[in-house]
Amino acid sequence: MPQYKLILKTGDVHGAGTDARVRASIRSRYQQSRWFDLDKPGYDDFEQGDLDGYVIQTTYLGGDPEYLNIEMDMSGLGAAWYLDWVIVEEIETGKKWKGTPTYHWFDVEYSTNPYEYPSNTTSQSMPLERDDSIVVPRKKVYHELPHGGGYVTEEEV
């Protein structure tokens, strides 16, 4: 069963982060995967400027990913979320795709599905563009030292 790593960049703009529930689904020309909750236990996902990675395992979709669908539950205060871009990587083959949302702000009024308005969810279907030369950025992690100050390391997302 194919495994994909989804890497999502939350924009570094004021109010970009969210605590809303975010789900993702990959679609090939033939089939759509089930929805996956993007939620790491004990971790605050999708904060301003963050780079977050999630590994999902789908059934065989009959072909390469062509779209990444993102759905967000708009519950909670300050739910709106600014998604800058996504990278999808097929783990076994190293094939990569990049996607950019048509509307970076995920908010009910920008839903691309008029039938959902004004429900509590918003979703966008992002076309994916194949580019195996993409270098997946590394996440900068700040480590505080016990007596003040700190240092930054770069880690795999």
Ligand SMILES: [Ca+2]
């Ligand atoms: Ca969050």
